[in-house]
Amino acid sequence: MFTVKSFRYNAPDPLPRPDRAWPDATITTAPRWLSTDLRDGNQALARPMSPARKQAMFDLLVSMGFKEIEVGFPVASKSDHAFVRTLIERELIPDDVRITVLVQARDELIMKTAESLEGAPRAAIHLYSATSPFFRRMVYGMNRDECKDLAVHGTRLVLKYAERLLGDCDLAFQYSPEHFADTEPDFSLEVCEAVMDAWQPDEQHEIILNFPTTVERTMPNVFADRIEWLHRNLSRREHVCLSVHPHNDRGTGVATAELAMLAGAQRIEGCLFGNGERAGNVDLVTLGLNLFTHGVDPGLDFSDLGRIRRTVEQCTGLPVHPRHPYGGSLVYTSFSGSHQDAIKKASDAMAAEAEAAETGVDRLPWQVPYLPLDPRDVGRTYETLVRITSQSGKGGLAYVLGQWQGLQPPRDLLVEFAGLVQARADAEGGEISPGQVLGMFQREYVRALEAPTFPEPADGPVLTVLYVDGGGIDAVPDRVDAVERVRHLLTERGFDLRAVHHTDRSSRKSRMDMAVYAECQAGGRAFWGVGLECDIETAALSAVCSALVRAGAHLAATGGGSWNSSNEPKH
Numbered sequence: 001m002f003t004v005k006s007f008r009y010n011a012p013d014p015l016p017r018p019d020r021a022w023p024d025a026t027i028t029t030a031p032r033w034l035s036t037d038l039r040d041g042n043q044a045l046a047r048p049m050s051p052a053r054k055q056a057m058f059d060l061l062v063s064m065g066f067k068e069i070e071v072g073f074p075v076a077s078k079s080d081h082a083f084v085r086t087l088i089e090r091e092l093i094p095d096d097v098r099i100t101v102l103v104q105a106r107d108e109l110i111m112k113t114a115e116s117l118e119g120a121p122r123a124a125i126h127l128y129s130a131t132s133p134f135f136r137r138m139v140y141g142m143n144r145d146e147c148k149d150l151a152v153h154g155t156r157l158v159l160k161y162a163e164r165l166l167g168d169c170d171l172a173f174q175y176s177p178e179h180f181a182d183t184e185p186d187f188s189l190e191v192c193e194a195v196m197d198a199w200q201p202d203e204q205h206e207i208i209l210n211f212p213t214t215v216e217r218t219m220p221n222v223f224a225d226r227i228e229w230l231h232r233n234l235s236r237r238e239h240v241c242l243s244v245h246p247h248n249d250r251g252t253g254v255a256t257a258e259l260a261m262l263a264g265a266q267r268i269e270g271c272l273f274g275n276g277e278r279a280g281n282v283d284l285v286t287l288g289l290n291l292f293t294h295g296v297d298p299g300l301d302f303s304d305l306g307r308i309r310r311t312v313e314q315c316t317g318l319p320v321h322p323r324h325p326y327g328g329s330l331v332y333t334s335f336s337g338s339h340q341d342a343i344k345k346a347s348d349a350m351a352a353e354a355e356a357a358e359t360g361v362d363r364l365p366w367q368v369p370y371l372p373l374d375p376r377d378v379g380r381t382y383e384t385l386v387r388i389t390s391q392s393g394k395g396g397l398a399y400v401l402g403q404w405q406g407l408q409p410p411r412d413l414l415v416e417f418a419g420l421v422q423a424r425a426d427a428e429g430g431e432i433s434p435g436q437v438l439g440m441f442q443r444e445y446v447r448a449l450e451a452p453t454f455p456e457p458a459d460g461p462v463l464t465v466l467y468v469d470g471g472g473i474d475a476v477p478d479r480v481d482a483v484e485r486v487r488h489l490l491t492e493r494g495f496d497l498r499a500v501h502h503t504d505r506s507s508r509k510s511r512m513d514m515a516v517y518a519e520c521q522a523g524g525r526a527f528w529g530v531g532l533e534c535d536i537e538t539a540a541l542s543a544v545c546s547a548l549v550r551a552g553a554h555l556a557a558t559g560g561g562s563w564n565s566s567n568e569p570k571h
């Protein structure tokens with residue numbers, strides 16, 4: 001039985017903050033980003049990245065615009081060390097990019113780490129030591145002072161080896177009190193102050209103080225309170241870059257990072273698509289595109305998110321979840337009818353607005369419901385926007401028919417067709433692909449007219465309405481004439497044609513590409529037929545023929561009567 005174990009687990013104490021200001025703040029600029037895909041991400045893989053994959057990841061990060069890239073833990077393995085050396089010796093680090101390497105506060109390790117950076121034009125050493133009471137007691141066996149001394153000692157060692165080995169390098173320094181979120185706030189501050197006393201940050205030498213959740217155990221607001229408290233209480237604040245390193249154990253890494261920014265964090269460390277230890281590091285794709293969708297420049301290029309996803313999947317060997325925010329294969333796809341209907345209507349409305357304003361849709365504010373952004377802004381197409389299942393309705397079918405064939409069937413036809421598609425989807429239980437939708441539409445409504453052959457209309461159905469949609473009819477100045485020609489043609493043949501409509505904005509592309517939808521009433525219900533032909537007359541005849549044949553077949557099958565369906569034309 002699953003029982004609550006409050007003796008084992010409890011919420012960390014919040015920091016009393018009666019004067020918190022972050023809830024009223026807004027994010028107006030992007031933070032500095034550090035990608036730790038090649039370090040925290042890589043160390044969490046069952047099969048760490050090969051040199052080629054590391055290089056592909058590095059190239060991707062550079063191409064996206066990352067300026068700070070943690071490239072490994074050089075003393076952890078030969079391959080981490082070799083990768084750092086390759087980047088330096090082959091001069092693969094762009095001038096505006098700083099690589100970072102991680103190391104523990106241990107003499108031998110810091111020396112080797114500094115050695116690994118020899119020849120680098122610019123780099124950062126990232127020193128970490130744990131500060132939480134758990135860790136002090138269970139792992140280090142240290143009291144607070146000893147734990148603080150460990151961090152200070154490590155900082156002095158970085159200074160010592162930097163001076164000895166890295167004189168020509170523009171070297172930055174970063175310190176992380178590991179398990180910060182589980183550490184007493186006053187102790188975190190005390191350790192950071194002591195580290196700063198050793199590093200002596202000034203205008204020329206900032207210090208990056210990086211606060212990790214390490215294991216996410218607090219709610220984002222509790223973390224934000226801590227960050228705001230540090231932001232206000234750290235000395236030498238103008239020389240400190242306040243950085244955060246959220247993990248995602250509670251599934252709130254993104255919220256933690258965003259609230260931390262409100263609270264004063266200037267830099268975020270994370271991984272693309274949230275790779276990293278356990279439930280991952282904070283996802284930089286989501287964070288960046290959250291900014292983008294609020295109109296804030298993330299400073300990172302997400303214009304080809306498909307390429308980013310494929311590269312990350314190849315490098316890590318981990319698939320991105322289909323529902324992953326912004327990048328998942330399904331996140332711009334809607335299956336349910338009312339969503340599809342709204343997407344179709346809003347897309348059409350935006351296209352009309354753009355046309356009226358003589359501008360592109362991409363110049364208008366995004367106003368399509370159920371879609372967080374225009375998929376084209378991240379290099380995704382509209383093709384998979386709408387997928388048809390038993391949850392779909394006429395709006396979705398209108399979208400598919402419009403998108404794939406430029407067809408704009410009238411509403412009543414769509415209502416009928418939706419019934420047919422839904423019956424099939426219900427029976428088969430799966431998705432009906434666009435190809436299947438088009439095939440069903442073709443088989444059901446469209447009949448090629450090899451010769452202008454007709455069933456006799458005499459004692460049968462009444463042809464009520466025609467909808468004409470064609471590039472030709474829109475393009476030619478005599479479009480009224482064209483419609484009149486059709487009316488004449490059909491009435492001459494004895495059809496009682498009640499109305500002819502034509503589309504205002506044709507989606508058919510060429511003059512030779514006409515769509516005509518004909519409705520006839522028979523046996524108390526409507527039957528639709530569609531003609532897709534090169535000229536309006538043939539398309540109209542074809543549509544009428546199809547509607548009549550369908551009506552005739554139905555009446556015959558239901559015993560509702562029939563009419564003379566001779567194939568001989570009247571004329």
Ligand SMILES: CC(=O)SCCNC(=O)CCNC(=O)[C@H](O)C(C)(C)COP(=O)(O)OP(=O)(O)OC[C@H]1O[C@@H](n2cnc3c(N)ncnc32)[C@H](O)[C@@H]1OP(=O)(O)O
Nearest residue numbers: 040043073075076077104105106128129130139140178214
């Ligand atoms: C939250 C994070 O992601 S931190 C990054 C974690 N990444 C890694 O651990 C990958 C790289 N690390 C390694 O490959 C190895 O741990 C090495 C190469 C650095 C060291 O290996 P080993 O000497 O065999 O040590 P091992 O990892 O088993 O034990 C760690 C020792 O370092 C101490 N230690 C752990 N963290 C730190 C630290 N930040 N600063 C100083 N000492 C530390 C431990 O207390 C332990 O001490 P002990 O030898 O007295 O028991």
Ligand SMILES: CC(C)C(=O)C(=O)O
Nearest residue numbers: 128176178212214245
């Ligand atoms: C080294 C630090 C920043 C870390 O990875 C963590 O605490 O999660």
